[in-house]
Amino acid sequence: MKNPLETIESLVESVFGAITPDQHKRVIKHSEAYRSFRAKALSQRSLIERLADSITSVFGNIGFAIFHVIWFGTWLAVNLGLIPQIPAFDPFPFGLLTMIVSLEAIFLSVFVLISQNRESQVSDLRDEVDFQITMQAEQEITKLLSLVTEIHDHLGIIGKHDPELEKMMQKLDPNKLEKEIVAEVDGSDHKIL
Secondary structure, X not given: OOOHHHHHHHHHHHHHOOOOHHHHHHHHHHHHHHHHHXXXXXXXXXXXXXXXXXXXXXXXXXXXXXXXXHHHHHHHHHHOOOOOOOOOOOOOOOHHHHHHHHHHHHHHHXXXXXXXXXXXXXXXXXHHHHHHHHHHHHHHHHHHHHHHHHHHHHOXXXXXXXXXXXXXXXXXOHHHHHHHHHHHHHHOXXXXX
16 A cells, blocks of 8 residues: 555656655655654653553554453353352342442543543644635635736736636635525524534
């Protein structure tokens, strides 16, 4: 499987031809900048967040599930008297087991929530950066369209009236766009705000 950098480079090569060393450096720089959000977040974690991530990664695998199946099976077998060499210490209805499992579930869910909250913050930051870059790109494209139109007019090239081009040359109003999307979503009986 290709890494993301190779995928980006092959896409650029397929569209524009061979990549120059300067273009290669820019692709690496942009790729590293995007990845750095996660790297920065990981380096700035508190002790509790590092602990939560470690616990989540250890307990979030199939080995942990297998361990619990064996542990519960052994616990039940011992306390139901199926293993006569070991005396029952938590008879039915298994109050001690219930308490241990409940406490484990509480702490594991807290650790998972801590990890998810941190990941959500990193994702929110990436989304905000993506939004800002998209808005900047939209402004640049609108400006380029205006410049091309001016060149077109300057050269005296007579073209047909293009309402789509006129619409594309208008500045995007993110607030208006948001209201339109919310109205559309509200119309479909889904509330997002």
